[in-house]
Amino acid sequence: MTQRILITEFMDEAAVAQLARDFEVHYDPTLVDRPAELLERAAGVAALIVRNRTQVRGELLAALGAAKVIGRLGVGLDNIDVAAAEGRGLRVIPATGANALAVAEYVIATAFLLRRGAFLSSTAVAAGQWPRAALSDGGELGGRTLGLIGFGSIGQLSARLARGLGLKVIAHDPAISDSAELWAQAGVAPRALDALLGEADIVSLHLPLLPSTRNLIDAARLAQFNPGAILINTARGGVVDEAALAEALKAGRLGGAALDVFGEEPLPAGSPLADAPNLILTPHIAGVTRESNTRVSALIADAVAAALQEASNVAA
Known part of the structure; x- marks a missing residue:
């Protein structure tokens, strides 16, 4: 049969x-x-x-x-x-x-978008507006620090792409000893979680959703981010406290965020993320390309x- x-x-x-x-x-x-x-x-x-x-x-x-x-x-x-x-x-x-390459490219692409802040101006420019002054204060990626929380295959490939663009890369992964040869091979410096949050200009999440990682990025940890830092989550929605993130964005403590995953999918109506500024929301597609x-x-x-x-x- x-x-x-x-x-x-x-x-x-x-x-x-x-x-x-x-x-x-x-x-x-x-x-x-x-x-x-x-x-x-x-x-x-x-x-x-x-x-x-x-x-x-x-x-x-x-x-x-x-x-x-x-x-x-x-x-x-x-x-x-x-x-x-x-x-x-x-x-x-x-x-x-x-799907590691697709996710790693998403990380770099959204970091570009959020750091520069100018690539979503087509509608305004096509309508005859000219927001040149407002959009001339964007930042470059080169010379910035990317902090990876989780350093498996996707984190490692994200690091490789980032280093090719001139970023410094640091990472936190409790499953990998600080003395492991992997760090030197990848050109990445290991960090404790709190140290990473205070040093990185861009924080990207690459870890599973476990009881120990649920709401890992909560209000207290968001307060440890560098002022103006960017958060990118392609891991699992439950790792981030969405209400706390929305509040941090609205208060101007973060420079922006890109979320591909959410605690509830599809994102429910009335989510606190709905009116948060400098926020890219995508429907769990970071790892999905042709x-x-x-x-x-x-x-x-x-x-x-x-x-x-x-x-x-x-x-x-």
Whole structure:
């Protein structure tokens, strides 16, 4: 009997077609929005492939009684109860590293936008306005200090791009010893968290959402930022206290912020971020480009197919 694979969110069509050559594939990128149908279709599948919106826990996890593997089209695993899944014998496979370049480029691009402050003036200029004086006070990136909180693959690639532009890079990662050779190899100086916040001109977050990191960037820590510093969050929304960030922006204590992730997604109406100044908001797309989608999808298609073949060989 052909093994079935269920894909609940968007995936590169070529990777879907690749899987369909050897498996019975049900691909519906909108299925995540129909939970009752999702539960029904999950019964009996050998593999589930998701992005970040499908919550693989509780009822859905229980419905995966025949499944052997969960493929995650991305790297964060907070939407999957990994311990419970592995306890049921499911292998959880993230697309580690495949979207790192997309996220790193987002970090640099938003840092440029927020430091310069002039690149969103097209509407005004096209309307005949000439805000030259107001927009002539923007800053350059060269010579500034980028502080990375989390120094995994995305943080390391962000550092490489930043150093190529003439930024000094410092980083905090409690999982990496200050004496590790990685720091010298990357040309990055390790820092304690409080020291980093007081030194960096741009702070970029690259860490998972855990009980220990929830609201890590709260009002007290925002008060430790350099005046005029920029915050970029492409990690997980729960790491930042959004109300405290909005207050810091409105008070002019920060130079700006770029958020790609939020505590609740989509961002709810009435969010304190709605009227905060110098703020770029994007809908969880920092790691999603045409190129990264191809890489992520191909990696997960290969890994899921290999895991299912391995499980079949063991069963035989």
